[in-house]
Amino acid sequence: MKKVLWIMTAALLTMTSCNSNDDGVDDGIVIPGITITGDVDCCSAEEALQVYKFLQTVKIVPELTTEVDGKYNVFAYTSTGSFHKGYNDIYFVATKKSSGNYIKYFDITSVTPLMYMVKMNMSHSTPVGSSYEVFDETRPAVKRGWVSFLMNTSDAGSWTISYTADVLDSKAGVEDAEIEVDALPDGQDWLKNFKLGDDTYFLSLVNPLDWATGTNTITAYVSKKSSPITTPYAVADETFTIEIDPRMPDMGNHTSPNNVALTKQADGSYQGSINLTMTGLWRIHLTVRDADGNVVAGGDDLSDGYSSLYWDVTL
Numbered sequence: 001m002k003k004v005l006w007i008m009t010a011a012l013l014t015m016t017s018c019n020s021n022d023d024g025v026d027d028g029i030v031i032p033g034i035t036i037t038g039d040v041d042c043c044s045a046e047e048a049l050q051v052y053k054f055l056q057t058v059k060i061v062p063e064l065t066t067e068v069d070g071k072y073n074v075f076a077y078t079s080t081g082s083f084h085k086g087y088n089d090i091y092f093v094a095t096k097k098s099s100g101n102y103i104k105y106f107d108i109t110s111v112t113p114l115m116y117m118v119k120m121n122m123s124h125s126t127p128v129g130s131s132y133e134v135f136d137e138t139r140p141a142v143k144r145g146w147v148s149f150l151m152n153t154s155d156a157g158s159w160t161i162s163y164t165a166d167v168l169d170s171k172a173g174v175e176d177a178e179i180e181v182d183a184l185p186d187g188q189d190w191l192k193n194f195k196l197g198d199d200t201y202f203l204s205l206v207n208p209l210d211w212a213t214g215t216n217t218i219t220a221y222v223s224k225k226s227s228p229i230t231t232p233y234a235v236a237d238e239t240f241t242i243e244i245d246p247r248m249p250d251m252g253n254h255t256s257p258n259n260v261a262l263t264k265q266a267d268g269s270y271q272g273s274i275n276l277t278m279t280g281l282w283r284i285h286l287t288v289r290d291a292d293g294n295v296v297a298g299g300d301d302l303s304d305g306y307s308s309l310y311w312d313v314t315l
């Protein structure tokens, strides 16, 4: 059905667009060393150029590259080309092998990170985003999702990722690709958990290295540990509020004014506002409340009066 639609659209484009040749490919935009062309299965040359430009700002994760039906390539990207403990954005792009052109109509599903723990001889998964979606309409051929790794690769254990790629009705996948998850430097701790009844929840702080001194949007996800634990941990259905109390432990625990608690957004993320008045180590003490306002995690647990549940961010 999808294919029939596309053939019709291609025919229409060929008839109506003087930019298009018989393949439905328009004339293209030339930048030094490369010609960027549009494609009926993707977008205009201008949109393709936006995709190309975006991909210059991220790096391929070679372990996750795959080929679909001998016709398409699928590439995964992160900001560094590798992974680290805590939250990682992952971007996917599909291209035609024949032309290199981007493809808009593809789906990435069943993204399954697994860590094998050597001594315990068991495997566990980790928090993941619910789906891979277009995150910016000016780059319709880039899909974004995320994985938040509970642990880094070490003698204790190592990680693999599997996923399924569906490109223009052809299917393929990557199975148990071995990846390396780096530890975070000292002064950075972006993933914490708390228990509520029999359940364990994970608090993943999103990309704090994007922050600058002053007021920043603070984004996080709350995920619930799965049963069995080899199933990726989905975003929790419950609605919490995450209160933040940023302090500088190396400077007498002074705080900053005008911080706003994180509340749940329509897309399932939590967002608030954090004001970091200077560079250095900030310990963001957390108090988590349920929908009725009861404290369910954090609060005044430490002898110094600050919550023992915290993220560390060094600006």
Ligand SMILES: [Cu+2]
Residues within 6 Å of the ligand: 115, 116, 117, 124, 151, 157
């Ligand atoms: Cu582990």
